[in-house]
Structures are given as structure tokens and as C-alpha cells.
Amino acid sequence: MRERVTVCEVGPRDGLQMAKSRMSTAVKTRWIAAMAESGVPEIEVGSFVSPRLIPQMSDTAEIVRRAVLLPRVIIVALAPNLRGAQEAYAAGAHRISVPVSVSEGHSRANLNRTPDEQVAEVARIVSWVRGQDRPMEVEGACSTSFGCSFDGRVATASVVRVAVELAAVGVDMVALADTVGYAHPSLIRSVVRAVRGEIGARLDGLHLHDTMGLGIANALAGLEEGIRNFDAALAGLGGCPFAPGASGNIVTEDLVFMLESMGFDTGIDLDRLIRARDILAEGLPAEALHGQVSVAGIPKTFRVAA
């Protein structure tokens, strides 16, 4: 029995919202379906934000409605506020991810709220969601947990405080996000340990960017600290709004290659996953695709995926 590690594909949300051009709803639907068919167990398909702010996400309700019809995949949507959560619920999302910036600077720039105000918003969301007929999971995602392009270093105590508050208001799970890609393996270890020390397994996920080339090494550090849920984006789509030209989320294909090589079970057919890059390239022909395994080819020593 191999131990399970869950990979949540966030390309359709975090990747596309940074893309220079816009992927059509039709291609997006096919792309999400192809990844689900390769065995990806969770996909964050969009964001319920103002279409004025992020036009790439204006079809999120339609995308969620289509994606939840796919079998065996958890469909996640980002919702920054109660209104977004209500729209996600109406579209049938299985889970929402609600961002809470740990740093003041990022919180004001991204959400126009203080961290405390956003925690209060999460409380309202949880309360509303629990009052509905159908269950919908709520994840609290702690942005800038490992550094902030505005505020610089972020104190571990601040991350712990936000995580504890999110647990207290009743989110189902907490994730730590390296929003701007400043993390390194020692920091991953120390912050994960500190948060786990307070909220235990409620901390279940890491959202990592490869901005400085350490994304996969940071995932390894998290894995060794017991994290079993990682966000990643096919072809490392996306980037960092604060570092033009920088690479985006960690590359799903390379992460899966590492996890399966190390003996973990992701449930993903790596060969089929890599073929889903073709749809991405078709839908966003101008976008740079990252990733190494897809270029080099799966080596003959690779274990056959489950």
C-alpha cells in the first residue's frame, strides 16, 4: 500500500488569472476535463471575483457548473468574500478556498481589508455555508505565509495567529501559501511545525510558487513535515504580479513525477497528464509553458503510475 498524496491543480485559477491572453470557456472546459481524466483528484477551476478586476475569471460560474459533472474530482473555487462564496455555492462547488493575507501590505493591496477584517469575513462565510442544505467545504488559505513583497519578512507568530483564528471560526482546512515565492526549505519546515503545533492536521495544504527555483524543494520539505496536499499548476502556469517574467506555481507534472518516484500514490497517470499540456498550449498559444519532465520525457526508470 502506497501512501496517498493529493495534488490540487490550480492552473485554471491561479495560472489563468496571470495569463496575458484569455482562454475560451470551451477550451477551459476541455482542459479541466482532460486533467480530471488523468486522475487529478482536486481542481481549483476559477475565482469568484469581480470580472472587472480579473476578466479571465468571468466565466467561473459556468466553468464550475460544468466541472462538477466530472466524476471523481473535487471542484474548488476561490471566493474572497461572502458574495463569492454564495455564487460558488449556487454553481455547485464542492469546496471554496478563501484567501486571508497574513501580511498587512498584501492584505490591503489584494483584498482592501486588514487580516482581522478578512478573518471576520471568513467567519461570516462559514456561518452562512453551515446554514445551507448542501455541504460545501471551506478552506482558509493563508497568503504571504513565507514572506511578502510589500512587508518583507512575515513573522511565524503572525502566520500561527491567522491559522489559529481560521481554525477557531470553523474552516474545514487551512493551507499556507507562498504567494510571492520567497520560501526556502528551512522556513517551510519551521512555519509548518509551528502551525501544526497549534492546529494539528487542520493544516493540510501548501500552495507553492517556483519564483526563486525552490518550489519543488519546498514541496519536499513540506512532504517531510507531513504535508500531504499540494497545489500545483500544469506547465507551471502563472507568474507573480510582483516579479515580471518570474515563473508561476510549481509544475504539476514535475511534482507528480517526484511524488510517484518516491513511492507515493497520487492517483495520476503522468503520461495522460502531460498530454493535457496540448490543450493548454492550444488555448493560450502565447503563454510560456514551464516544466522539465514533459520536455525530457518520462525516463524508463519511472515507476508505472497506478
Added chain:
Amino acid sequence: MRERVTVCEVGPRDGLQMAKSRMSTAVKTRWIAAMAESGVPEIEVGSFVSPRLIPQMSDTAEIVRRAVLLPRVIIVALAPNLRGAQEAYAAGAHRISVPVSVSEGHSRANLNRTPDEQVAEVARIVSWVRGQDRPMEVEGACSTSFGCSFDGRVATASVVRVAVELAAVGVDMVALADTVGYAHPSLIRSVVRAVRGEIGARLDGLHLHDTMGLGIANALAGLEEGIRNFDAALAGLGGCPFAPGASGNIVTEDLVFMLESMGFDTGIDLDRLIRARDILAEGLPAEALHGQVSVAGIPKTFRVAA
């Protein structure tokens, strides 16, 4: 006191020998000097192989003669046989690295010898070197220690056997090379442990490629197993002859960023090191340069380099 980790820059050897075009001796000299001035403590500057086979390396003797005049840097040259070792000695190299393929297939393709025949050649080299007036270190580099594009998986017992034989014939240090980039963190850990179990600290280095995107994660795994010497190439120069388009050695700048971030002392000024990419780009304008920190910029949270 921060713990020291030594980075050996191998771009001028492993990077350039894979390059499509040829860097002039003048630019190569300036590039090596710039890296040395940034604090890189060891540089593998070339290879004493037949200029017919690898024309990019035909000026290695001249490059070594110039490089050994630089202060505070160990100048290394690759020497596949006794003749190459003698040429390296004549040019004044401080150290030679002698490759020994662990796998039969790679050994025959790369050296036209069996692994046993190449170990015997290393014995002749060590014997000859020890008879000279000036000391020159001899490193035995175990190629294909983590997999082979010809033979597939490589048994850990085979790696241990070659490493033990190299130690027995008296090399100063042994390095394990992931020549084709098939390694993953668990394999790094188990092979390093097995070899260390037999020859202890004589195993001191890892030579890693980023072919599958796991290079820096593999370095982290080696670091956690006690390895304190890593080969890397500026801008991840080079590639893999068996995987066209694949990336090359792990990126020196990103590795240094990780090590310094984690509190290790590399002795390297990261900002100056990144500026040495300009000379590389000038000397090889057609070559793709890899690496993330150089694109994203050193974040404000980075510790000031020593």
C-alpha cells in the same frame, strides 16, 4: 558561525561541452574570473579530452593555466585517462575529476571501457600523480549513480562497489553524479547513505542535473544527508545528450539562494554571481539561460551574503 557548503561551478566544463556554439578563450577567461571574484570557491574549467570529440574543450590547457592564477579558487579539470591527467598536471590544475560510469552501457558509450577497466585507469592516474613533485587532488566521479539512459535502473550495490574501489585505489574524494537526471530525493538519500556506510566522508560531493525538474530538491535531500559539496552551473548551462531540449546542471544561482537562505555559508556574493550571467550571454548568445532568482530578482527578505 554558519556552516560552510562548497559549490563547485562546472558550467565551463559540463555546460560548455553541451553548448551548440563555442565560447572564445577570451570570454571564457573573463567568465571564469568573474565567477571567482563573486566568491565561487571551486570551478571546473574544462576537460582534457580529444579536441576532435569535444572541440569546445580544445583550449582547456590554456584556460587552466590562466585560471590557476586567480586567488582563492580551486581549479578543477576533468581528465578521463592518464594522458588527460598528465596534461592537467602540466597546466597546473589543483584537482582532476576522473569519471567512472557505474553502468556498463554508459561506460562503453562514454569511455569505451568497462567500469572495471576505468577503475584500473584511475589506479594508474593516482599512482602517477602521487609520484609528482606538486600535489594534485584526484576526485573519482561515479557517473550514472542514479540511473542510466542505456541500462535503466542502476543497483545501489553497483554504486557502492565502484565507490569502494575508487576509495581503495586512493582517490582523495568520491562524488556521485546523476548524469542523466533520473534521481529523486528518496534515491539520493538511500544511495548516499549506502556509500557513506562504506567509505564515510570520502564521499563528499553530488553532481546533479535538473533534467526532470528535481535537481534542487535532490540537492536538498543530499544536504540533509550531510553532503556539503555540490556541482552546479551558472544559468543551468548544458543539457543532456540523451534528452534533447532538457535542462542541464542545477542552477548555481538558485542553489546558492537556497543554501544562503537556509543559513549555510557559501562564501558567494549572489548579486555578483548573477551579474556573471551577462558574460555568459555575451559569449554564447544563442544559448538558453535557465534559473529563476536572476529573473525574479533577489527578494528583500534574502539574507545579506557574507
